[in-house]
Amino acid sequence: MLTPYRFSGIISGMTSFCLNGYDPMPRLYVFATAVSLACLGPVHAQDVSPREAFVEANILSIYYHELGHAIIDLMEVPIFGQEEDAADVLSVLLINWLFDEETAVSIAYDAAFGYINDPDGTHEVHYWDIHGPDEQRYYNHVCIFFGANPEERQNLALDLGLPEDRAQWCSVEYAQAEEAWGLIFDEMDEHVEGVPMVFVPADDADRVNRILAAEVANMNTIVKLPEAVTVKVDACGEANAFYDPSDISITFCTEFIAHLEDIYDKTTEN
């Protein structure tokens, strides 16, 4: 069981990339500079309901995860362990790196619960799945986010039920993650000319279209990929998002929105 959780519902600056309070490692200096140049302030600062904020935060975290698969493929990143874990790690690193503290914490809360696809605990856990069990992905996410700034994130660790036995190692886990993905960002920055990602919207999907269009534009100022990745919103017949190496595309299924809303409703009921 997870501890009770309060949704904060603050994503007023979710499409702005700022590094307030972030002290980048020297390895990430070039990357961090690029991010700072993109810090133009909130693109669409507005009040949204906690439910909307939950959905929007998870659209971001899922996009960052799929972007991880694209980078792994196109940059031929060696993977030691599960690729799905590596993609999750990039997602939480980007949440930590790209936003001011308040916004990053808000997104991290919501994205943590986005991993719990079955809040009622009624489904069988498939340990053979290429993804780790939902609760493990949740704790990995919380641990790395906490480990990035443990002095200021004690309350988050308590709120999200991170046990002390795991918490004591999280700053080390964060440092390893930053080192590993930082090398890839350095490689892209130094050796890749950069082909922009292309966004393809879906009909009747205004919210996800708006969020991902802005996010793809921002990430095009940060990530330099050797080939064009198509990021598309589309109806797939299932609640999913995926990277397809055969046509170098990330698809965010429109059905995912209702699934995220369902997770939010069930989580807040429990």
Ligand SMILES: [Zn+2]
């Ligand atoms: Zn994945």
